[in-house]
Amino acid sequence: MKRTSPLFVFVFLSSLVLGLILACQPPSPPPIAIGLIVPVSGEFQNTEGQTTVQGATLALEQINQTGIDLNGRPTPLKLIIEDDQDSPNVAVDAARKLIAQEQVVAITGLPLSRTAIPVSNFTETVPIPTLSTTSTHPATTADKQYIFRVGLVDDFQGRIIARFAYEDLNATRAALLYDVANTARRARRRRRSAVRRGARSPGPAARRGRRGRRRPRRHRPG
Structure with a gap:
């Protein structure tokens, strides 16, 4: 009777144990979705839109090198970009889509006050945290608890x-x-x-x- 190689037995048992360990581990958490609303098209696509997208993308890459610590497990971020076309109505529709369909946990971008104000009025009622990068109009954050700004009024x-x-x-x-x-x-x-x-x-x-x-x-x- 042919004897089984000890090396074969070791490899087989090691693979079996490794498979059991991987099967017992919980699945990787899904990425955390962040919405970015900017004028990718229109008059301010170069000065406000593309620069904001580039900055957010760079920040995302740096954060995802380690991930966000969520319940002791590193969780990546996912950036979902919506073009507001420098239009208040389009910007609000983009916010609705990000919240209802993409299920984002926060919205940022909105560099122009004329789009930041109507979007902040809507997201405050949801509510969902919203951060405007460069809006300087006081109405963007006035009397709101979930709306924030980077620039000064x-x-x-x-x-x-x-x-x-x-x-x-x-x-x-x-x-x-x-x-x-x-x-x-x-x-x-x-x-x-x-x-x-x-x-x-x-x-x-x-x-x-x-x-x-x-x-x-x-x-x-x-």
């Missing part, structure tokens, strides 16, 4: 710019440059108003150091 930027110019640069006159073809007129008015308020109220430090100094003249555009 227009009013705050205007006050800080005016205070820095008055206190540090000793400037008494200011000019505001903007593209007349740009449709964000309300944002320009908010910044201009905030700069004027900041110039009129430069703060305690400036008032103490400039008593008796002529106040900066207000220049109204013609």
Whole structure:
């Protein structure tokens, strides 16, 4: 009778044990879906859309090198990109799709205030965490618990710019440059108003150091 090789028995038993171990392990957790709404097409596809996609993709690659620790197990992230076409209605529809069909756990992107505001109004009611990358309009996050922003609001930027110019640069006159073809007129008015308020109220430090100094003249555009 031919004897079975000990090496064959060892390989067979090792394979059997390894198979049992793998079978007993729970399946790998599915990726965590994150929605990204950006103007991939339209006027701002290069300045806001593609740059946001590139930044999010780079961050995703770095995070997925180790994964997110979910119940002690590394879990990858999955980025689902939707083109809002620089349209508020399209942006809201994209948010609905991401939540209902893709089952994302959060939404980011929305670099433009005109799309970030309507989307945030909708996602706040779901609710689902939403982060705008560069929206500066106060209404994006005002009175909302699940909406966040990276950039500072227009009013705050205007006050800080005016205070820095008055206190540090000793400037008494200011000019505001903007593209007349740009449709964000309300944002320009908010910044201009905030700069004027900041110039009129430069703060305690400036008032103490400039008593008796002529106040900066207000220049109204013609």
